[in-house]
Amino acid sequence: MRVAVALLPTLTAVRPLLPMAATLLSYEGGLRLQRYFRGNALANPVLIAVTTIVAALSWVDDPKAEYTAGVQSLALLLGPTTVALALPLYRSLPRIRVSLVAVFVSVAAGAVTAAASAVCIASLLGASDLILRSIATKSVTAAIAMAVAPQIGGDPALAAGLAVLTGIIGAVICGWVLDWTGVRDPRARGLATGVAAHGIGTARILAMDAEAGAFSGLAMGLAGLAAGIGLPLLYAWFAP
């Protein structure tokens, strides 16, 4: 007991470092679990790290402020890394160039399915108007969802939350669904994952297959573009 009291000032001093340590440790733990379970989809490092940290934060008074401040430097690296997705894209460009028709048609079909089916299902189950407008962007990367949501009457923070949730769910189920529907072509698997689960799905599939990752990054960008331009236009036409 006396030791714990003596340690208290030290604990206060290191407290700002804990979010970063917890994030790196839980993600590394997730990676090891993934390796241990031979790539089982449920052992997804993003899913494991997020759930661990959210559970740990339930002991904190203002979880969002304290955590966000502690991992700011890590969050800053997401931008340059997203830009770096141009690299696998560039390396696969010769293979992409000969399959442009397949890329554009399948991404368009997927982007429409993603927005329409989510809104229809949530609407049938009685979700509120604000949720419906925020779930329309669920399959595009959170930054695009935040930019588009206000333009179609949704809430940017809620849209970002739903987008991240969709990314995590998509990264977990993509392997099963694509195996089950018989999609074996790595390029098609990449396109499907990029449209359905944007960056989080791309991170997952890039770790397994560089070419599938390149197609996933491409699909994520195109689907984001389609949602960013298409949804506000649709809203302008059909707005009540």
Add this chain to the structure above:
Amino acid sequence: MLWSFCVLLGCQIAGAILREMLGLPIPGTVIGLGLLLALLCTFGQRDKPDLLPAGDALLPYLGLFFVPPGVAAVLQLRHISHAYLPVAAGILVSSVLTLAVTGLTAQALLAWQERRAAAGARVVTNNAATGNLS
């Protein structure tokens, strides 16, 4: 290494500036991705292994960088706990449908395009089936 990191940051910054100037609904990072791709197409050598070392160093950690926004998102979702079922069902079913529609469409079209390319090339050369046309 540092130089290539500066290139990544430069593209991101240029993307953000373009976004502000043109009022685009797409985030600066995605515009930056497009800019870097254009740069690579102009100046890059595809076979060079250390083309952009910082990019190759960062990309394996893409998932890690999604953890902070992931935590913020899950904390945010506490506000809609009353609509848990429609949201969860909507996301799950829609994700399955999107994966299946995109994957099957892409796979069918890719196979069709390859068959067509092979048929077209057979007229010119017997080497068509190998796919080493370009």
